[in-house]
Amino acid sequence: MSTAEKSRVTLTRDGHVAVVETHAPPTGFFDRHLLAAIADAGERAAADGARALVLCAEGRHFCAGIRLTDASGALDPRASATAVHEQAARILRLDVPVIAAVQGAAVGGGLGLACAADFRIAGPSSRFEADFARRGFPCGFGLSLTLPRIVGRTRAELLLYTGRPLVGAKALDAGLADRLADPGDERAVALDLAHEIAATAPLAVRSMRATMRADLLDGLEAALAREVDEQQRLWRTEDAVAGVTGSAERRAPLFRGR
Numbered sequence: 001m002s003t004a005e006k007s008r009v010t011l012t013r014d015g016h017v018a019v020v021e022t023h024a025p026p027t028g029f030f031d032r033h034l035l036a037a038i039a040d041a042g043e044r045a046a047a048d049g050a051r052a053l054v055l056c057a058e059g060r061h062f063c064a065g066i067r068l069t070d071a072s073g074a075l076d077p078r079a080s081a082t083a084v085h086e087q088a089a090r091i092l093r094l095d096v097p098v099i100a101a102v103q104g105a106a107v108g109g110g111l112g113l114a115c116a117a118d119f120r121i122a123g124p125s126s127r128f129e130a131d132f133a134r135r136g137f138p139c140g141f142g143l144s145l146t147l148p149r150i151v152g153r154t155r156a157e158l159l160l161y162t163g164r165p166l167v168g169a170k171a172l173d174a175g176l177a178d179r180l181a182d183p184g185d186e187r188a189v190a191l192d193l194a195h196e197i198a199a200t201a202p203l204a205v206r207s208m209r210a211t212m213r214a215d216l217l218d219g220l221e222a223a224l225a226r227e228v229d230e231q232q233r234l235w236r237t238e239d240a241v242a243g244v245t246g247s248a249e250r251r252a253p254l255f256r257g258r
Helices: 032-047 068-072 077-092 109-116 143-151 153-162 169-174 186-198 202-212 214-218 220-235 238-248
Strands: 009-014 017-022 052-057 098-102 105-107 119-122 127-129
Touching (some): 009 032, 017 032, 017 186, 032 077, 052 186, 077 109, 077 220, 109 127, 109 143, 119 169, 119 186, 143 220, 202 214
Parallel strands (some): 017 052, 098 119
Antiparallel strands (some): 009 017
């Protein structure tokens, strides 16, 4: 990985807490290189004895997912999606609790990144949005597994099928956010929670977390493979093209079911 890619993610320590910060303002769009740098930093922090990790982002937004115009132009959409999902799996398999400080938007794949964390700290204007169906293709980043674990199956289906956003207090009420911070304090509240976790017995925390996440991780590879298959199957449909074009042109697409 190039120095330029590594510089898009920084790793700092605050006692037993590691802070992984992405630098892709203002929207926080990711690609597989940015996700790999997040995974590298998280694995390094865990190996160096960090007991909890805060995942945060520079700028107005946590993460707007992958840039659709970049994804639609990929020479091999399956290879591109597979590479992203490989890095998503690494993030989901990190050994220590992860707290996401979500300011602004966590949309599409950005919602997937937020849901890869154990806990999410939001502000009054934080927006969680699974906008895939409104873009004409299925979800990725393991959301078919993680989102139902967080908000329940029926609510997850509602969010995925409608693309309906949850903002601030509504995200808290749904269980998608775990704490609601004052505006601009999302990172500080995430750090407080991380330090609270880091003050407990680290071996016990890792053991309990491994047990609690065992079913998620056992089914992860199959779920990610299915998501890639479905994205590949629908990516070149008229609906997906209309959705990507509509997103780029900031207008509502007309879906025809083909």
